[in-house]
Amino acid sequence: MIHRGVEFSVTQVAIGIWAWRFQIGDRAFTGRTEAKLNLLAIRRVELRIDRELKKIQQQQARENDKD
Template identity: 50%
Template sequence: MQHRGVQFRMREALPGEWHYRFEIDDKKISGKTQTKLQLLAVRRVKDRINRELKRNAESES
């Protein structure tokens, strides 16, 4: 999947537990979120990508 130019991958590791990974500026980020709904897990990963992009933009300023 892709969000704001960032490719990310997700998979359901256990019922209700989603693992994700993405890369921004050669920094690999991975984690997990717990929810039964796949769409909510996708939303949380997109929010995490947005936070990382914002953090990178602020550090470059």
């Protein structure tokens, strides 16, 4: 699946447990989440991607302010 240009995967490990993975640049992010529905697990990963992209944007903005 792709969210905001970031490819990610979500797989069920056990009932209600989902493993997820995505990569931004050379950094890989992995984890697990608890959710009864796969759509909820997917949404949680999308929110995590949004947070990581926002962090990167803020870091880049700070670096540009220094110049």
